[in-house]
Amino acid sequence: MSGIPMERPLLGEDEAAALSALAARVRELAEATVLTAVGTAEAAAVAAEIEALTARLAAGRRDAPPFVPSGERRMDRQIGNPVTGALNPLAPPVELTVGSDGIVRGEFTLSTVYEGPPSYVHGGVSAMVLDQVLGMAAAASGTPGMTATLETRYRRPTPLGVPLSVEAKASRVEGRKVYASGTICGPDGRVTVEATAMFIMPQRFVPHS
Numbered sequence: 001m002s003g004i005p006m007e008r009p010l011l012g013e014d015e016a017a018a019l020s021a022l023a024a025r026v027r028e029l030a031e032a033t034v035l036t037a038v039g040t041a042e043a044a045a046v047a048a049e050i051e052a053l054t055a056r057l058a059a060g061r062r063d064a065p066p067f068v069p070s071g072e073r074r075m076d077r078q079i080g081n082p083v084t085g086a087l088n089p090l091a092p093p094v095e096l097t098v099g100s101d102g103i104v105r106g107e108f109t110l111s112t113v114y115e116g117p118p119s120y121v122h123g124g125v126s127a128m129v130l131d132q133v134l135g136m137a138a139a140a141s142g143t144p145g146m147t148a149t150l151e152t153r154y155r156r157p158t159p160l161g162v163p164l165s166v167e168a169k170a171s172r173v174e175g176r177k178v179y180a181s182g183t184i185c186g187p188d189g190r191v192t193v194e195a196t197a198m199f200i201m202p203q204r205f206v207p208h209s
């Protein structure tokens with residue numbers, strides 16, 4: 001069992017917008033931190049200011065990341081998600097849409113905070129993005145589930161700082177199992193990473209089980 005409660009408070013529109021704007025500033029801070037060359041004294045002074053700002057935010061603390069009321073699909077509500085969540089400074093965030101053809105698509109750019117090999121995206125970050133997008137494709141098929149397997153094939157390096165596209169689709173459903181596949185492409189449209197995955201709806205979530 002997780003130590004984080006399942007029940008979540010729902011954010012209103014104004015609070016979601018304000019906290020998303022805060023997360024955007026923290027994302028900028030993370031990149032500025034990785035790239036800064038201000039010197040040790042200035043870095044120490046900024047660290048002290050950030051410590052004070054963190055204490056201000058922690059003065060009112062929730063037990064778990066909040067949700068927003070869902071749109072058409074329940075999967076839209078996790079605003080703290082590390083891939084798509086506007087509220088999460090660790091998320092790029094990747095904005096995804098689900099087409100009437102069941103294909104989940106998104107465009108995103110990854111900054112230097114996601115660097116693996118110099119000037120390229122970390123392979124684990126690509127896998128995380130694909131896990132999310134394939135998982136949403138599985139959910140869009142009507143059978144959401146937990147990732148049971150995820151296989152990635154890194155065809156060529158994925159560049160940082162340029163627009164990337166990602167898409168995925170569920171290929172088949174077998175009872176509680178859903179199979180999905182997808183790709184990340186560079187700005188030239190060539191595939192950099194391919195993935196296939198299998199998601200399983202836990203027995204406890206099966207209606208009337």
Ligand SMILES: CCCCCCCCCCCCCC(=O)SCCNC(=O)CCNC(=O)[C@H](O)C(C)(C)COP(=O)(O)OP(=O)(O)OC[C@H]1O[C@@H](n2cnc3c(N)ncnc32)[C@H](O)[C@@H]1OP(=O)(O)O
Pocket residue numbers: 075131132133135136139144145146147148149200201202203205
């Ligand atoms: C659910 C709601 C989610 C909402 C999502 C919204 C979209 C957001 C997108 C989010 C995206 C991000 C998502 C994330 O990040 S999810 C986080 C990463 N994934 C996990 O933490 C999953 C951990 N594992 C489990 O919870 C359980 O093991 C699961 C749920 C996977 C199965 O436990 P369950 O008790 O249900 O299984 P069972 O024992 O009755 O077996 C049933 C069948 O499955 C077969 N099998 C089992 N495991 C595996 C395996 N690993 N590989 C291959 N096969 C496996 C098994 O042989 C059997 O086959 P058969 O004998 O019937 O042929």
